Amino acid sequence: MQYKYLKVFFFFVISSVLVFAQEQKPIDKLSKEYEFSLIRKGLFEEVLLLNMKLVEKAKKNNDEETIALGYIRIASVLCNFGENLESLRYLDLANNIVFDDGYDNLKIRVLANYGRNYSALKINKKAVECFDKSIEICKNLKSYDQNLLSFLYINKADAFLDTQYETDSTLVYLHKAIKIKENPFKYAVVANYYLKENVNIDSAKVYLDKSKVLILGDNNITEYYKATVIHADANFNKAIGNYKKAIVLYKESLNIYKKIKKIEEVKLSHKLISETYSQLNDEDNSHKYLISYTKITDSINARYNQNIDVVIGNFLSDQEKEYQKKEKKYNSLIVVVITFFLSVVLFIVYNYRKKRRKIIEEKEQIINQKNIESKKLKQKLNVAFDEVILLAKKNDSSFLVRFQEVYPNVCEKLLENNPKLVNTELTLCAMVWLNFSSKDIASYTNVQPKTVQTKKYRLRKKLNIPENINIYTWLKNL
Structure with a gap:
């Protein structure tokens, strides 16, 4: 039963260490001491307002580092209040500033x-990851606050609670914290761990005794540390059944908590005293402290709901407006970049299409020109063909010359086949190529058709034309 309240000990002391440890640049000494005095007194609302003012002042000076520091302090206080989601939002604002290199102390x-x-x-796994990263950065610094590292270990130990790694890991990191530096609070925390469900009463007593010894030898012990040890002692006596002494110790620590205005501890103490009286079958006192516990709980809820939430909401609204303004600028920059990129792409596409269109137009012009030339050539060939046909029909002596001008390849290939061909044979080949029949050739050259057939036969021999191939077909395929 006592263990379920162990995390309360982590809650406020850790925040006190994290508020002041590892500040990268000095804050006004009076302001710092004043804030620490507020924390010692448990006046966290005042700490919250003080840091809001700090942020506003830093914003006017464009001091991003101090702005981030203010956000972190506000987040720490909000975590103390149990306003975890609001705390995380402030941490996001701080993280946006310290994300870049050069702010390792603030990153921690x-x-x-x-x-x-x-x-x-x-969210224990995520918590452990965060503490691992903060511990790694802390160890990599040339000089770091040992006290901060110690409390990072305590926080990590706390993150292992209620997980499958709790038994080993929690104690490992608690002992690492103690090894760096002993103090009564740490021993009290270890004692409370051993009191979990009465796991190890003897070990709890050993560490509790150590915390008592350290308190006796420390004249500068804070009231909160003193109350923590007394509270742990009460938990121990409650665990071993020494209920009357436990009540005395709970009330002693309760008086200190009231003095320094540790509202959460005051609330918790009332609940534990109620439970302890119940163990003594003193139901009247048990009911009395339970009623007080309920009233304090309701008061805290009403107080925070009516006051803190309004203040936090308004201040965070201003911060988010500024953040949205920056985000809007960032989005505008993205739009400009995208617009520029699209403009470049469109310009490239436009030029590509323009060049492609020009190439296509040039090709079309070439094709049209070739078509025109082809048509003209065809017309010329038609005219030349008609002229050659007419010369052949007239048996004009210039027929062969004109035929060679119009169809030079025919005679060249015939002479390649047989260079000994004479003009009369070339003339006969030309007439056959023009598809004149033997009868037409005989008529145009004033000879008998039989004579034309005989000339064709001799011509086949000289040109080595196979008997099964038509001479007209052979000549057309030249």
Whole structure:
């Protein structure tokens, strides 16, 4: 039963360490001391407002680092209030600033507070990842705050609670924290861990005794640390059945919590005292403290709902407006880039199509020109053909010369076949090529058809034309 309240010890002390540890550049000393005094007194609302003012002032000076620091502090306080989603939103604002290199100290604190929120929301795996990253950055710094590293270990130990790795990992990191630096709070936390469901009462007593010894030897112990140890002692006595002493110790720590205005601890103490009285069968006192616990719970809820939520909502609204303004500029830049890119693409496409259209037009012009030339050539050939036909019919002596001018390839290929061909034989070949029949050739050359047949036969021999191939076909295929 006592263990379920163990995380409360982490809750406020860790936030105090994270608020002041590892500041990359100095804040006004008086402001820092004043804020720390507010935290020691438990006046977290005032701490919240103080840091909102810090952010507003830093914004006027364009001091992004201090703005991020303010956001982190606000997120830390909101985490204390249990406003985890709001806390995460402020951490996102801080992370947007410290994302780039050069802000390692602030990155540690952003990650640590992310981890605290995820741990509170039972997202343990994510919490452990955040603490691992913050610890890695912390160790890689040339000089780092050992106290901060110690409390990062405590936070990581807390993140392992209620997971399958709890038994080993939680104790490992608690002991790592103690090894760096002993203090009564850490020993009290370990003692409370061992009190979980009465796991190890003897070990709890060992660490509780150590925390008591350290308190006795430390004149500068804070009231909160002192109350934490007394509270752990009460938990121990409750666990071993020493209920009367437990009630005395709970009330002693309760008085301190009231003095320093630790509202959550005041609420918790009332609940534990109620439970302890119940163990003594003192139902009147048990009911009395249970009623007080309920009233405090209702008061806290009403107080935060009516005041803090309004303040946080208004301030966050302003921050988000600014963020949206930056996002709008960023989106505008993206639009400009995309527009430019599209313009370039369209320009390239336009030029490509223009060049392609020009090439097509040039090709069309060439084709048209060739068609025109072809048509003209065809017309010339038709005219020349008619002229050659007419010369053949007249048996004009210039027929062969004109035929060679119009159809030079025919005679060239015939002479390649047989260079000894004479003009009369070439004339006969030309007339056959023009598809004149033997009868027509005989008529035009004033000889008998039989004579033409005889000349054709001799011509076949000289040209080596096979008997099964028509001489007209052979000559056309030259």
